[in-house]
Amino acid sequence: MENYHMLFGTSTQPPSSTTSNSYNFLGAAGGGTSSSLMRDHDRGQAGHSGGSFFAELSGNSNKDGGASPPAAAVRGDSSAGPAAAEADRPAVAGKRKGEKKERRPRYAFQTRSQVDILDDGYRWRKYGQKAVKNNKFPRSYYRCTHQGCNVKKQVQRLSRDEGVVVTTYEGTHTHPIEKSNDNFEHILTQMQIYSGMGSNFSSSHNMFH
DNA sequence: CGCTTTTGACCAGCGC
DNA sequence: GCGCTGGTCAAAAGCG
DSSP, X not given: OHHHHHHHOTTTSOGGGOSSXXXXXXXXXXXXXXXXXXXXXXXGGGGSSSSOSSOOOOOOOOGGGSOOOOGGGOOOXXXXXXXXXXXXXXXXXXXXXXXXTOOOOEEEEEEEXXXXXXXOSSOEEEEEEEEOSSOSSEEEEEEEOSXXXXXXXXXXXXXXXXXXXXXXXXXXXXXXXXXXXXXXXXXXXXXXXXXXXXXXXXXXXXXXX
């Protein structure tokens, strides 16, 4: 798993190692103020234009900065649900406890694959699926089944390139991999990364070997 | 029998 | 203020 972590990076390591297409893990390095991550942005346009895809993924942990990010994220809490609703269903007010916005690094990368589910050695449980506006393919939400491991992952296939799957990891695993990541390593080799210039990525050649 | 997937509904943030 | 979009939950179904 070491390598895993290393690859994803921590952004601290500038990709100076090689100018050639390195992995496009958008490291976190948020500006502190958690701007809404890829909210509207061009999103679908991934095809061309500047390398940044997901723009900045939040992740900075500077809580000490004072300006704590809007904790509003935690839904639930009072939920202010009208009494009526309560009768029907306890609403979603499941988690009252604010998770504390622990720094949750996000790493996104793209792969060329026929299947959405890449076996990275961890066990994931799907907890949702939603159709996004610009993509005809739905986005799937996964969560690591390991207890205490809050890592989430979302997988989405680009409509413009059905062969491209965008995977976004959120958080870091606090437990060892269950399976040999040998397989995952293999996947890494096929990771495509096109940092924006269309010409470059094409060199990916097939991964079906 | 246990776990995973599926699916609809709900909720919060943002844009208009 | 309303509507849209995205993210999550939870109940039920499905599969090994």
